[in-house]
Amino acid sequence: MSALCAAVLTAGAVSVAPAVGDRSSARAADFDFDKGNAITDVLWSRVGHVIRTEVSAKGNDATLVFRIAAMAAVAQFDAIAPYRDRAVGLYSDLGRRPASEGATNRNKNIAILYASYRVYQSLVPTASQQWREVLTGVGLDPDDDSEDITTPVGIGNKAGNAVVRGRLHDGMNQLGDEGGREYNRQPYADYLGFRPVNSAYKLTDPSHWQPAVVTKNNGIFQVQQFITPQLSVTKPFSYDSPKRFLPPPPVKSDYQHNEKGYKEQADVILAESAGLDDRKKMIAEFFDDKFRGIGYSIGTVALNKHATLDQFVEHTAATDVAGFDALITSWYAKYKYNAVRPFSAIRFLYRGKRVTAWGGPGKGTVDDIRGEEWQSYLDIPDHTEYPSGSTSVCASAAQAGRRVFGTDDITLSFRFAKGSSLTEPGVTPAADTVLTWNTWTEWVKQCAWSRVLGGVHFPAAVQASQEFGPKIGDRAYELIHAHAEGKARPIG
Template sequence: MLIGTAGGAALALAGAGTAAAAPGGSSTGAAAPKAAADIDWDNGNIVEMVIVPEAEPIILTYVAGNDATIIVRVTTLLQHAWFDAIAPYHPTAVGVTSRLGRRPASEGVTNRNKNVAIMYASLRLLSGMIPAAIPQWRGLLTKYGLDPDDTSKDLSTPAGIGNAAGQAVIDNRLRDGMNQTGDVGRKYHPMPYHDYTGYQPVNTAYELRDPSRWQPNIVPTDKQGQWRVQEFITPQLQHVRPYTYSDVSKFRLPKPAASDVHNWRQYKAQADEILAYSAGLTDEQKMIAETFDDKFMALGISVGMAGAERNLPFDDWFHFHMITAVAVFDALIAAWYNKNVWDAIRPINAIRHIYGDNKVRAWGGPGLGTVSMKATEWSSYLTIPDHVEFPSGSTTLYHAHSQSAARFLGTDAIDLHFPFAKGSSIIEPGITPSQDFELHFTTWSDFASVGGMSRAYGGVHFLGAIRAGEKIGPKFGDLAYEFVTKYVNGQV
């Protein structure tokens, strides 16, 4: 990774999920969509021009929270629908969940038919995933001159192909273990995505009964003066059907020995490592933590930037996104499986257990720098995620993502730039960074490594959890590349 000074210009990117960078590197939603009259159906990419700018803000409205599980599911299935929708126009590709035939080569000379198919596939997929926003999804098609009431599955038309592709993904994934319908394990009053595993933390927010196990924290809501007790978000993700493997238990990690309070020296040493990072936080580390905490920003934008750099052809652009999406999806399932197995404590709770009211030196809060405080008053730089600690899910995702991207592009080399204006931090606005600068990544390996370390800088993961994510993450990149390539080549 290279670091240099940079101007404070906004980050304008092309590609799925490539929202304009807000101060601190967090996405604020994609740039304003083009007017209907400006859309080039024949030569443009409707995802870049329409779907991402308009759909991302809607998705974020209905899928709230600081955790990635449901957002990753929605975005992966959306990219799956795009992949299947354009397969009939490709010389060899076949859909992952649909077999829609092969259209004459003349119908794929321009992007028009593919773009129309993608729009209808998106309508079907998103209507099934986020039905509360159906009026908005329908309005999206109407705005761009398409008929949302065209539900035909005539495979000689792009609308029919799109409808069939999108519906096939919904039919295949509606009951894939994530409990989207909310009716698994509950007879009355179903709630979408509710936990059916019966997970209960050993500790409460008020009593640490076992210092080796996860303790839910009391965290602020987005309402002034209101607080909530954390719940393990979607623990059932461990049971979701992956794309590329059948038995998640083969990715079981060794027990995180340092998180076992009976191994006191290791237990204390890993907590002291996090305190040391907290006390020594630099502007660079703070902005790294903020950037990689935003999965739309780091996962979506990095693929968009790499695709733009290579000037990928239309079909390759979608194949690239499908490969990285599958890698992240399957990596997340394995990470959640291990989280359920080990149920490990977070740094904040271990640090408070070790030191109690004794003083520690660490980051004292926004704008306060390094201070001496009671350990019971210490908090991490990043918001504490609503799930258990081991392994680092984010690290696992970044390594899966980077490996899959490097495999598809045929090289580890990249040229990713993340510029930050002075004072553009979300957590320390007006203060951090103290001057304009830029993060510059020249390899996917470095991108993934820095992404993993961002969780230690942010104070939300121990180094052991990060190393575990580094160990298993690349496996899912390889699996995804091999899986999707077979469908691209029609070898299934």
């Protein structure tokens, strides 16, 4: 995932175990257009930090980050389509460039950079200057807005602009104009009118979602809002409606009709909380950070397979589309079922009672914490519980990755330095800790269970996502592959 992988490779909190072909440290000014890969050599070192700062760090959910990644990846795919033997873009058909022009890496890289530039400028306009510097840093002119398809600049601009137009009113409310709003627009605002059953201060219905009161320990306390509920009605890339992948209702979350199951799943969370060790904590943190856990993983797998530029672009497009489309199904189910989070259930069941669990940063496992004081190891996500969005992305993207390279085998590792934990900085892990995966299957299982370890999802939520995620991964791969083979027409 180009946008996601970029941030982790420029972050300083953790170190990355050696990966074959890791070129993220190369300076953009030294980029070799003829032999390099503009995504790994230029965008990875510049884009992710900007997106983390302008989008993720400002409180916007991963839903926007995954949309940015998917649109950029599709634009990159469309930008090199004219230079391939048969490929047709998803949002444009720019023909086939004659052999006399040469389907060179140079032309492809120039087209990739301009297509990406148009997408990033549209989606994150607050970082306009940084996007300009991405191009000027490699000697390209950001003011060249030509759409002359006899040039790689024109192809890139035309491909990127077509993706922007095709997704501008896809349901996410990018312009803030849904519902006919003309003035004081609020980009990405909820226009569906979602209202929680419970308030942050009273759990009236223990079966349904309760917004949490969150703080950064700075004296400011805020009540959560369901982030971008309109993702539930956003247009997918690879299928017509999320209804076809809708998981069954979360029966154990129905306290009124299944009190026994409700308590059973809460007790699983408590047991995992009590059993947290350094390795489990790092697994939870790795997958909780979508830039590290998902972006780094998927991008590095492709590098370690020595992918050509065409293969890399195709892999990125398939996995990013899979992840975003899986989130749409997840949000459709989240909106429909409106299920309770573990923190609400545990505080409801064990209020006034002592439980054994993780006692907070640096406290380890304690046996005298009051139920109403229980806290998940990971921050409480700002949306309803069922199913797991993170697991759906992992499961779908992994399946798309399997299909691209035809194998479940991967080479992937990640090293956490001593004391690099975000939840327990300076304390956890007590020693350098390396996480390693040899198959997509292992990686997906850990991604799924990390949400239970972190205390933010019940087991049923991750199981449901593991079941429908691969189906969407197949659809995403088949969509991209059909366009790569010239067997599909533009969808936009």
